[in-house]
Amino acid sequence: MADNKPKTSLFDFFLLSVSLVGLCFAPVPASAQGRKLSFGVNGQFKILQVADMHYANGATTLCEDVFPSQLAHCSDLNTTDFMSRVIAAEKPDLIVFTGDNIYGLDVNDALKSMDAAFAPAIASKIPWVAILGNHDQESTLTRQEVMNYIVKLPNTLSQVNPPEAAHYIDGFGNCNLEIHGVAKSSLQDKSLLNLYFLDSGDYSSVDNIEGYDWIKTSQQFWYDQTSKRLQREYNEEPNPQQGTAPGLAYFHIPFPEFDNFDTTSATTGVRQEDTASADTNSGFFTTLVARGDVKSVFVGHDHVNDFCGELEGVNLCYGGxxxxxxxxxxGWERRARVVVADLNENGTGSWGDVKSIRTWKRLDDEHLSVIDAQVLWTSSPSGSVVFPL
Known part of the structure; x- marks a missing residue:
């Protein structure tokens, strides 16, 4: 006989226990520095993802896995040059670093390494945010010390952790950014696109579980509560919208559901190595599906995977x-992923809510070639939206 009694999961128990302590905090500001992010007057918001810089000591740090003819003239400075070129070409509204920003094991001075790694983003004066991978803390600084330094750098919107969750959340660098409607439009004070950044940790600290870390229950609770708050605000007066604003999630270590795709079954891109996820499934993918707002997840960690594949309405994408x-x-060029959200344009020449989210990749070749352009999500019932690049 089937047991029809409702099941109480560990996540449900956590939701209850934290709720009981009475979390009553003001909403998280749009950024640590109070800077408001908005869609541009063209109705777009563009994000550049930089995955796995592995920056060390600059010109003295040689490249890995390039042709022998390139070795003598290849160093960390090639990473710097690529970033400067792709920023100039794409002119993003936000730059997102998805971990392993520095390669701690080879770093002589972690602070100098971070200064150099983020220098092109800082010089561009474009807002940027960084989360941590499994190598950032492997020099002389802890993960908290690394993030404490990042949040003090110019133009960053990174947070050590969200203020309302700082007393319970695992990891460092968890935060949410709200992307508001076009300035001077009726939706200028409403978040139309929500970005979630999470610390996926480094290595398991749990006995009998080896390998990489994972996004913890406390982080999932914070995401769940933040998503629900943003949905309430999205539907509030003035100018109430219907449903939930779409969201994007960024973190470093992929969850096991990335294993569902290979080069053939992915929508775009290739798989050239196994998914190096944690040996345990945290259930975060299930949490995202249950909430329904996050349309795409973007990770790094596995450098020669760059595919996107859709599972239960969520796109799982590597940055490359x-x-x-x-x-x-x-011979397989280093690459960066670009994501653009486009707003609906109404008949009066003003902008509405998000119409679609699309992506492509830029290669570090002579022409900064664009590959694998695709629409990840559209609010159109037919799902058929065509855009020029």
Missing amino acids: GFGYHAYGKA
Whole structure:
């Protein structure tokens, strides 16, 4: 006989226990510095993802996995040059670093390494945010100390952790950014696109579980509560919208559901190595599906995977390896992922809510080639939206 009694999961128990302590906090500001992010007057918001720079000591740090003819003139400075070129070409509204920003094991001075790694983003004066991978803390600084330094750098919107969750959340660098409607439009004070950044940790600290870390129950609770708050605000007066604003999630280590795809079954891109996820499934993918707002997840970690595949309405996307002091594949260019959200344009020449989310990749070749352009999500019932690049 089937047991029809409702099941109480560990996540449900956590939701209850934290709720009982009475979390009553003001909403998280749009950024640690109070800077408001908005869609541009063209009705777009563009994000550049930089995955796995593995920056070390600059010109003295040689490249990995390039052709022998390239070795003598290839270093961390190639990573810097690539970033400067792709920023100039794409002119993003936000730059997102998805971990392993520095390669701690080879770093002489972690602070100088971070200064150099983020220098092109800082010089561009474009807002940027960084989360941590499994190598950022492997020099002389802890993960908290690394994030404490990042949040003090110019133009960053990174947070050590969200203020309302700082007393319970695992990891460092968890935060949410709200992307508001076009300035001077009726939706200028409403978040139309929500970005979630989470610390996926480094290595398991749980006995009998080896390998990489994972996104913890406390982080899932914070995401769940933040998503629900943003949904309430999205539907509030003035100018109430219907449903939930779409969201994007960024973290470093992929969850096991990335294993569902290979080069053939993915929508775009390739798989060239196994998914190096945690040995345990945290259930975060299930949490995202249950909430329904996050349309795409973007990770790094596995440098020579760059595919996107859709599972239960969520796109699972790799950024592809960016840095030259990181394993890669000779002849397979380093790359960056670009994501653009487009707003609906109404008949009066003003902008509404999000119409679609699309992506492509830029290669570090002579022409900064664009590949694998695709629409990840659209609010159109037919799902058929065509855009020029």
